[in-house]
Amino acid sequence: MIVLAGTIGAGKTSLTKRLANHLGTKAFYESVDDNPILPLFYKDPQKYGFLLQIYFLNRRLQEIKDSFSNDLNVLDRSIFEDSLLFKLNADMGRATETESDIYDSLLHNMMEELPDQRHQKAPNLMIHIQISFDTMLKRIKKRGRPYEQLDADPSLYDYYKQLNERYQKWYEDYDESPKMSINGDRYDFVEDPQASREVLAQIDRKLESLGLK
Numbered sequence: 001m002i003v004l005a006g007t008i009g010a011g012k013t014s015l016t017k018r019l020a021n022h023l024g025t026k027a028f029y030e031s032v033d034d035n036p037i038l039p040l041f042y043k044d045p046q047k048y049g050f051l052l053q054i055y056f057l058n059r060r061l062q063e064i065k066d067s068f069s070n071d072l073n074v075l076d077r078s079i080f081e082d083s084l085l086f087k088l089n090a091d092m093g094r095a096t097e098t099e100s101d102i103y104d105s106l107l108h109n110m111m112e113e114l115p116d117q118r119h120q121k122a123p124n125l126m127i128h129i130q131i132s133f134d135t136m137l138k139r140i141k142k143r144g145r146p147y148e149q150l151d152a153d154p155s156l157y158d159y160y161k162q163l164n165e166r167y168q169k170w171y172e173d174y175d176e177s178p179k180m181s182i183n184g185d186r187y188d189f190v191e192d193p194q195a196s197r198e199v200l201a202q203i204d205r206k207l208e209s210l211g212l213k
């Protein structure tokens with residue numbers, strides 16, 4: 001499977017749709033607007049941080065299992081990014097070190113490959129969409145999910161800034177599968193059809209180099 005990665009508002013969902021369409025495969029989305037824990041988490045991160053992670057972990061593993069049938073199926077978010085978000089939350093005092101350690105050990109245990117399994121759980125390719133902090137703020141505002149807005153909670157500014165900064169290092173350290181990065185500032189694949197074609201061509205070249213296409 002191919003997984004998309006990137007910060008809030010990077011365009012993972014949009015690129016998932018375009019890429020699956022282009023490859024003629026199935027797209028798997030995590031519905032954000034139907035997530036019952038997310039608004040609770042934004043209201044009280046300390047109380048709901050751990051529950052939210054377990055909710056996501058469960059959903060993302062389900063997606064991985066559901067998408068096994070084709071190596072080119074596309075998932076709108078990687079399971080590995082959640083750990084980055086949770087660590088940030090732990091560092092901001094919204095989760096304890098014990099919760100963070102237990103989460104990491106559970107993730108590791110769930111993702112461990114078994115000797116004779118027919119399909120690997122790790123993705124075949126991870127595509128990171130990189131955007132600047134400025135673009136991230138603009139996208140969050142434009143999309144307008146109420147609980148994500150800075151007007152409602154100015155302390156989110158620091159959260160978003162740190163999150164954006166940590167993504168670059170996360171991408172550099174990521175070694176669960178082959179990977180590539182898309183410049184989401186330069187290529188506005190949502191609004192600009194030419195940029196969209198260029199991004200899909202970049203991904204095609206990578207898939208070809210991996211023997212997946």
Ligand SMILES: Nc1ncnc2c1ncn2[C@@H]1O[C@H](COP(=O)(O)OP(=O)(O)OP(=O)(O)O)[C@@H](O)[C@H]1O
Pocket residue numbers: 006007008009010011012013014032038052053056077081082083085086148
């Ligand atoms: N592991 C996590 N811990 C805390 N919050 C999370 C986690 N994963 C997602 N979220 C929250 O869920 C919401 C949706 O984030 P996500 O990046 O998955 O989708 P998105 O913003 O719609 O992405 P895109 O615009 O790239 O499609 C955001 O408010 C984000 O902060």
